Amino acid sequence: MIKLHARLSHRTDAEPFVARIVRNLQNTVDRNREILLTNQTETMVPGFRGYLMVSHTDDSSTSDSPIWPLPAELDHLAEGDVVRISPRSGEIWVMYRRASTFNSMLVTERCNSYCVMCSQPPKVANDDFLRAAYLEAIPLMSPETRELGITGGEPALLGNGLVELLNACKTHLPQTAIHILTNGRLFRDIEFCRALSSIEHPDLMLGIPLYSDISYRHDHVVQADGAFDETIRGLLNLARFQVPIEIRVVLHRDTVDRLPQLARFITRNLPFASHVALMGLEMMGFARANLPALWIDPADYQPQLRAAVEHFDRHGMSVSIYNHQLCVLDHDLWPFARKSISDWKNEYLPECDRCAVRADCGGFFASSSLRRSDHIQAIEAAASI
Amino acid sequence: MIEVMLTLSTTIYRLAAIKKAAYRLGNRCAALIELTTDGNVALKLISKRIGDSTQSLEADFLTELLDQELRETIAEETAPIRNLLLAQAFSGLAANE
């Protein structure tokens, strides 16, 4: 697992700041918003907002200077990455990694739902500093970034703040596709939809979960009365403004039984959805606490999964299976499986070294060690995608 | 000519249901509908089908009559929401402009 947070060796009394990592002096653009990653103190170039020292041995830095040893767990840091340093608390946070294909902006940890399998359990504290930090970070990101996620908690809780962030993306990263993960409930407010759509972002998609065709079953999964109705209204409003939508379903004991019926409901009532993502459980947060109730071996829900996938396919709706290993999926479902786990939390087992299709398989969540299918096994070379 | 005579209570069967059932079986029989002095419906069904039987005609008519009764019940209960549905579907407030 790739670490994105670390402690700095010392604290200084200064405001938090966001900066881009520069390694090669030829690539500096605005030193006031850059941190030089260097391993030589004697030729330290002045003017940078901060300095991170690789393989630092000299402890002579004063406690006031913005020079820190690079924490060992952040040895992956590279030019073009964007970090936030909080000098007073002595923390460094890697907000963006240029080399990653899975960059995501966590804009709040607050949420208006309380999903039984939430991998990022909500917090109530005001965390507006996140929005502010990302507003600073976006102009520092590489315009060649293919895709950027906006996630949380519930990003729509930012209200106009979300509109601001999306505008910043359009301005500074016009070629970057933006994928917002939201429960869609706040989009029941048509004016909010209008505000979002009027940005006219060139490549936007909202990923919105729907867990059942039955209102109380969906409400149960997200632990909120009326959530189904709000989400449906949100979906319809967004469709009215032609905002591209992906529908997501996390597969566990409370959602697999009616999966084929949900597929039917979606193609019948929400045919404007561009894509459907059927996702394996990530065993973090509440999912871990509720595991006894939620866990079902993926091998045991292949019939429902297959029926749902076939239904979408026949109705011309694009569908993908995420977070499932190829060895637990019906062979006919392999064409729909994607390598979807963010690189920083992606792992394989020793068993996988012997597998003929490892290169095409998405592997595991780092957290999956808690509970895995009984059917994990290397595939013999005869099988193919 | 096969004929079936039925007396139907108007407290149990709606007149509209009786007429509709008779209409639906119009390829099979002709129907004469009259009200009796005590407010019931006297129904005569005259079969158009060669070799028909009174039992078969009566049974088929009663089955159809029950279906029509069911339809009347549904229509009554759903009339207001049907009007709402049509209004919403075709008014400017519908979400899919």
Added chain:
Amino acid sequence: MSSLPIIKGQRFHNLDYFRRRSGENYRLLPMRFIALDDTRYVVTNFAGELIVLLRETMQQLVRHELDTASPIYEELLARHFVLDDDSDVALGLLAIKYRTKQSLLANFTALFMFVVSLRCDHSCPYCQVSRQSADRHAYDMKPEVVARAIDFMFRSPSPTIKVEFQGGESLLNFGLIEQIVAEVNARNVVENREIQFVIATNLAPLTDEILTFCREHHIFLSTSLDGPKSLHNANRPRPGGDSHELVEHGIQRAREVLGHDQISALMTTTAESLSQPRAIVDEYVRLGFTSIFLRPLSPYGFAVKTGAVGRYTVDQWLDFYRETLGYIIELNTQGVPIREEYTALLLRKMLTPYPTGYVDLQSPAGIGIAGIVFNYDGDIYASDEARMLAETGDRRFRLGNLINDSYEDVILSDTLLDTLSQTMTEGVPMCVDCGFQPYCGSDPVYHHATQNDAVGFKPLSDFCRRNMEVMRQIIRLLEDDPQSAEILNTWL
């Protein structure tokens, strides 16, 4: 759920908690039903969603005695047949879905048939048109008629327009086809519609020159293939008795020049066809078609004169349909990709939220709205059947003439509008509460031709009986035969 954890003071509630407002007082949403068989009903809603219920279940449902803990209750909730206190998006969703199903109406007329000639070298006894023999040019469409027709056509607001050339044998006036295509394309530079050209032809007059033209202008060909050689030639006589050979050769040439899928075929069922369902399908497969349209005889034109119509009953045709469909499905399970078009159309109506434009299954009727015919003499007809009726002397559905009448005269005529409104299945006896109403259509021309009443007394209507039984067969297969259902679901 096993005992609920409490995390940071927040308890997780179980399903029953969220279910607490559901079920108690469910209300019915608008629905129609009809018997599927002795024990079950087909029940449909305004959006065309369907569910099959046991009679007892239906009765319990309507008496508000249905067990709301049962799986069937959840199906009824999800498919919008009932409503309860837990959710109130059902009506909004239903309204959108109903609107979507009606949405093609706003596009208005999308199909224009140009009868470019009545000449024909075939003399099929079931022919719906009275044809003239090949040397009588008086029955070709005149240039001034063409110009007016194209003007009229572009008055329609439809963003997509299909121009279909009909006859007689339309290729016998190929020069006129070339002209019309050129003029339509020229006009379309400004109009910017999506135009599709189709030529209906028996392929006998096909030449390389014609094929080259079709390739250049992306023209589709639609031909008649009634079955294997002996059946086809018996149904479709021409001097030389070689209709089938010409069709087979024409199909091959057309595919070589235009592409495999640029030519389609349909068949007409005669009394002779009834005994050969498998042979007919095998012939379609042999000639590389992946689609077949099983069509009964229409009671118009020469089909009436020659007595071709009336030589078999609707029930005999239904037996033929059921057997043929069964054989087609069997071929599908063996990996042969062929589907029946009428069935596929009904499946789309039943299983998808989208509307279909097929003229004969619309309410309000497809006449004038979905399609219009320009006859060789400039007369405008509400449909091809209306024209056929006129050729036998009944001009009830003639809407006007291109030379004398304006677009408004025609489209706003009483002939058209009264017929449309008076025959809508949403408002006529039997249709109004029929379970199949969302999938069916009104066919005023058919009912006028057969019963002298555009509305039609449906208990005596073969149109009604045929459609009902076809739909029952499809729904029975979907419901009771998983292997067939799987195949049918791939025809969407």
